[in-house]
Each structure stands twice: as C-alpha cells, then as structure tokens.
Amino acid sequence: MEKKEIFSQVIHMEERIGTFHDELGELKEQLAMLIEENHSLALENQHLRKLLEEKEAKEPENGTQASSGGTKSVGEGYDNLARLYHEGFHICNMHYGSLRTNGDCLFCLSFLNQK
Structure with missing residues (x-):
C-alpha cells in the first residue's frame, strides 16, 4: 500500500506542477503585453512632454499674434x-x-x- 500511495502522490504533484507551468506561461504572456504597452505609453508620454515644452516656449514668442485658424x-x-x-x-x-x-x-x- 505504501508504494501505491507514494506513486499516487507523485502523480498528483506532477499534475499540480503542470497546472502551475500553464499558469506561469499565461502570466508571462500578460507581462510581455504589459511591458510593450508600458514602453509605448512611455514613448508617447515623452513625445507629449516635448510638444508641451515646445508649445510653452513658442507662446511667449508669439505674444498677442492671432492664430492661423488651425489649418494643417x-x-x-x-x-x-x-x-x-x-x-x-x-x-x-x-x-x-x-x-x-x-x-x-x-x-x-x-x-x-x-x-
């Protein structure tokens, strides 16, 4: 009886390890997506800060000049x-x-x- 119990415990542990491995793979995929999203948001944030600084630097130069009506x-x-x-x-x-x-x-x- 002891050998069968040990064998069943090993099988049960192996199943749990497989489940943990699958969960770890899913977490790894989610982490990769979050890292990519974080990188793109950081780049966008950096670009927006640069644009804001440029806009703030140009405002005093323009003074009271009227804007061009928003034409691109x-x-x-x-x-x-x-x-x-x-x-x-x-x-x-x-x-x-x-x-x-x-x-x-x-x-x-x-x-x-x-x-």
Whole structure:
C-alpha cells in the first residue's frame, strides 16, 4: 500500500506542477503585453512632454499674434508617421502600431520613401 500511495502522490504533484507551468506561461504572456504597452505609453508620454515644452516656449514668442485658424500643413500626416517609425513602431499595413523589435522594416521604409 505504501508504494501505491507514494506513486499516487507523485502523480498528483506532477499534475499540480503542470497546472502551475500553464499558469506561469499565461502570466508571462500578460507581462510581455504589459511591458510593450508600458514602453509605448512611455514613448508617447515623452513625445507629449516635448510638444508641451515646445508649445510653452513658442507662446511667449508669439505674444498677442492671432492664430492661423488651425489649418494643417499638407505633410503633417507624413511627418507623424515618420515620427512614429523613428520612435520604434511599424507604420506599414502589415504590422501597424506594433513595436519594431528586429531593426528596420522594409515595408515601412518603402512607404516612407514614396513621393
């Protein structure tokens, strides 16, 4: 009887270890997503702080001048995409918005080089 009990305990422990391994894999995936989201939010936060500093620096220079009515330049969308690419994000239709982890993306570069 002792050997059967020990064997059943080992089997039960093995099942629990398998369950723990699965749970650990799920936690690892969630952690990777949170790290990626945190990185992208940190980049966005850094960019927004830079824009805010630039805006605050320009306000005293402009003084009492009237604003231009909010018209945007033609290349502003292109500039935004170029900025996103240089911050480490894909701008191609295949992986748009995800982080570039393996260097430059040929699809993104071909999009940026279009005239």
